[in-house]
Amino acid sequence: MHSLTESEDPHCLRAGDSARLLAGHPWRRFAVLGDSVAEGLAEPLPGYSEVQFADRVARELAATAPGLDYLNLGHRGLRAREVRAGQLGPALDFEPDLALLVCGANDAFPATYKPDAVDAELRTMITALRAAGADVLTLGLFNVSYSPSPRIPDWLRPGLRKRMRELSARTSAIAEELGTLHVNLTGHPAATDPGLFAADGRHVNGRGDAIALAETVRVLGTHLAENPDRTASAGRQ
Incomplete structure (x- = not known):
């Protein structure tokens, strides 16, 4: 059983981290597009935010x-x-200056996964969002093949693991190609920890969400540090 709490977890944010990393950020309209990860179906875990x-x-x-202003279209x-x-x-109509795009896992879960088709959809969405002036965040997801849930039978795991790795690698390559801000959860040190996953075998729990939050804030903070002209305070000087 996992005994840490979020405030003790070495992979999670500490008090004041977000304020320091996101200080002066320029984003005022945040849109989220995607599937259940975007919508939010993480399983509650004692000691972590719900x-x-x-x-x-x-x-x-x-x-x-x-x-x-925040719009979450995830479903x-x-x-x-x-x-x-x-x-x-609807996301473009919202006119975001920051967009989070999370999808592809439902394509990659079955053996009918068509990676080129998923890549094309990702490129279309990222290109449109960036052309509209938004910074775009993409995610390389935690690999649910490591979930201990009996809802993922053993025979399914090797193929699922390979497909989820391919989805992550391809999303990362598209992010580099198109200049998105990419959060690599697939390669996170805790990514193979069975205590990260929900009982349904398809999602993470509160700890997984907390780690995803920490990594996302760190990516945004690194982007701001490397591009100080993007901060709102710099823009007012």
């Missing part, structure tokens, strides 16, 4: 920029083409 991942990112952004079960068809238009 607020879902994307909502937590929005809260951290709002804490240093009161008045942040469980969607494949990449469905995210693009149903969410890209």
Whole structure:
């Protein structure tokens, strides 16, 4: 049984980390597109926040920029083409300056995964969001093949592990190609910890969400540190 709490977890944020890393950030309109990870279906875990991942990112952004507008379009079960068809238009209408895009896992879970088709959908969405002026965050997800849940039979795990790794590697390559801010959870030191996953075998628990939040804030903070002209305070000088 996992005995840490979020405040003790070495992979999670400490008090004051977000304020320091996100100080002066320029983002005022944050949109989230994607599947259940975007919507938020993490299983509660004692000692960790019950607020879902994307909502937590929005809260951290709002804490240093009161008045942040936030739109979460995420919905469980969607494949990449469905995210693009149903969410890209509303996201663009919202006119975000920061967008989080999380999809592809529902495509990669079955053996019918078509990686080139998923790549094409990701490219279409990222290109449109960036052309509209948004910085885009993409995620390389925790690999659910490491979940101890009996809902993932042993015979399924090797193929699932390979497909999820391929999805992550391809998403990372597209992020580099198109210039998104990429959060690599697949390669995280805790990524193979069975205590990270929910009982449903498809999602993480509160600890997984907390680590995802920490890594996302760190990526945003690194981007701001490397591009000091992007901060709101710099823009007012």
